[in-house]
């Protein structure tokens with residue numbers, strides 16, 4: 001089972017700013033936790049971060065036939081991107097949307113997700129641990145399908 005973890009814009013700043021919202025862990029910590037979780041469950045996981053919407057769209061498009069499922073934190077593109085939504089829908093892969101913070105406790109513009117309706121699940125508010133929980137949920141979903 002091969003999984004792909006995608007992180008969107010500005011998530012490379014994790015651990016450097018806004019620790020009250022995002023905690024003090026780094027992007028590498030999150031990617032490593034997701035990889036370790038996948039390995040523990042008998043899967044492998046590749047991780048990719050980009051600030052560029054088109055690169056994330058391309059990564060989703062190229063995932064079909066290569067990966068069995070995707071965990072994505074689309075970051076700010078969650079609330080704006082029809083392109084990411086269309087890419088997820090077209091991939092026909094199970095995709096879990098992940099957020100570090102609970103966006104519903106924040107500004108109103110973060111309460112809407114363009115991408116969640118085409119994902120199998122949305123998980124938010126668990127901080128770093130969300131990266132493990134999202135992988136666990138995706139692996140369970142894939143195992144149940146087989």
Ligand code: CA2
Pocket residue numbers: 009010011012013014015016017018022073074075076077078098099100101102103110
């Ligand atoms: O809570 C999440 O995971 C978000 O996807 C993070 C996005 C935000 O736009 C979403 O509404 C919720 C922002 C990512 C920016 O990450 C930073 C990390 C550290 C310091 C500054 C930004």
